[in-house]
Amino acid sequence: METGDLVRELRTARGWSQGRLAAEVNAACGTALTREYVSGWERGKVRPGPFYLRALAGVFDVPQAALDAGRAPGRAGGAAAATTAALAPSVTSDLLGLGFAARLRGGPSADDWEARLDAYGTDYMSSPAADLQRRVAEDLVVVQQQLDAPAMWSAAARLMTVYATTFPRQESARSIQWFRTAAEAADRSGDVGVRVWVRGRGALALGYGGTATGLADLLADQALALTDRPSVGLLHATLGKAYAAALRGDRPAALHLADRARRIFDAAYDPSARLSDYSIPAWRMNGFLSLLSARLGDEKQSAKAREAALCELPERLPRFVTHLELHKGLTLVRAGDREGGLACARAALDALPQERWCGTLQMLMAEIAA
Structure with a gap:
């Protein structure tokens, strides 16, 4: 599948117009992309360069390599599927286990999350980003199963913010x-x-x-x-x-x-x-x-x-x-x-x-x- 076809497939799977996709890219990257340019991609008239490939990967939440090679990681639910497929099976298994355990037996309390967040604030100053990313990813899988109270949304939002700072x-x-x-x-x-x-x-x-x-x-x-x-x-x-x-x-x-x-x-x-x-x-x-x-x-x-x-x-x-x-x-x-x-x-x-x-x-x- 060509890159333009994949862009169209990922866009339509989300129910977005070409204008909506352009707006999403502009909001994410501070660019001035137009609907006409998106149409050009999808019709194969022009191919997205490295900058826009990265932007599209971020907007669609799929690996850039999949877009670059023109391979579709999946339709509806593609974000989760692509992310899971990109992980080693043992890591995927561990993350899934953490999530289901939190749902079945209950996860950390609101106070426990505050303590963890406090520790992340301290660790951010000196810990390697890759180490923080791994730990926060595990906690995000757990807190995702506890979003039934405002305090949990508060913890999740701050964990997401820490997670966002860890990417190269x-x-x-x-x-x-x-x-x-x-x-x-x-x-x-x-x-x-x-x-x-x-x-x-x-x-x-x-x-x-x-x-x-x-x-x-x-x-x-x-x-x-x-x-x-x-x-x-x-x-x-x-x-x-x-x-x-x-x-x-x-x-x-x-x-x-x-x-x-x-x-x-x-x-x-x-x-x-x-x-x-x-x-x-x-x-x-x-x-x-x-x-x-x-x-x-x-x-x-x-x-x-x-x-x-x-x-x-x-x-x-x-x-x-x-x-x-x-x-x-x-x-x-x-x-x-x-x-x-x-x-x-x-x-x-x-x-x-x-x-x-x-x-x-x-x-x-x-x-x-x-």
């Missing part, structure tokens, strides 16, 4: 889809704080990584519309929106949002908070501002924020040191020293063990190289 750059379409699903799940919880945090964290990750800035803007706007109460989630949303503005070249908007983020940080900062993805210590805030200034071409402000972050950053977090070195590389490239900036960034990434790499580091490296 080449699977960014999957990350995007999970951030979108997490926002929908958060709404089922009825908890404004959770709805804001999930959207804010998604906006921050997408804006920081420089991918799907349209969705980053959307999630941030939704979070900001829910409340103006200072919180980590609101800070995430504001920074994500600032990154999107900077990448669009809208310097005044980016600077305005940076000032707003500083005010939110000052109001929400908790010096006694544990080191976790759920907290923003001063060194991490400075790291976020370092990247924003680098994207705006403000070498002096980026260096100042970077040095402030390094002064307080715990030694046991080498991945975040690498982030700061990549900010430096981006600043050099934007200042005209392409060779020096690339060398700085590549040396920093090479010095970090590959199992410690994450999607946002890879996306920053691609941004510097481009």
Whole structure:
């Protein structure tokens, strides 16, 4: 089966029009795909390139290789079938067993889920992404069988958000889809704080990584519309929106949002908070501002924020040191020293063990190289 035929089959299996598919891709990737272009794919007039193959794989939730080779993984229920087929039989068996056991005998309580989520927040700071992804996937299979109360939707939404942060750059379409699903799940919880945090964290990750800035803007706007109460989630949303503005070249908007983020940080900062993805210590805030200034071409402000972050950053977090070195590389490239900036960034990434790499580091490296 040709790729165009497969795109049409997957689209019609979901009951989508060509316009709806174009809209889904645009929402996921911040592109301006038209219905006519989708029609061209399906009629074989033009073949989707690597970027759109990744986007379509994410929107349809199927392996990119299946689209690339023009093989249909299945019709209705294709997402689950493709995912299951892609896993080793023993892993599939274990995951299915966890899910049925949770349904038959009951899974963790709401308090147990809160404890697990708290641990994930801590582990995010230093654990390899692949390890987190495996563990969170197992928990998602279990909590999926417990979605009969708002508290369980709250736990599921936050687990989905953690899961979305674990994908490497080449699977960014999957990350995007999970951030979108997490926002929908958060709404089922009825908890404004959770709805804001999930959207804010998604906006921050997408804006920081420089991918799907349209969705980053959307999630941030939704979070900001829910409340103006200072919180980590609101800070995430504001920074994500600032990154999107900077990448669009809208310097005044980016600077305005940076000032707003500083005010939110000052109001929400908790010096006694544990080191976790759920907290923003001063060194991490400075790291976020370092990247924003680098994207705006403000070498002096980026260096100042970077040095402030390094002064307080715990030694046991080498991945975040690498982030700061990549900010430096981006600043050099934007200042005209392409060779020096690339060398700085590549040396920093090479010095970090590959199992410690994450999607946002890879996306920053691609941004510097481009």
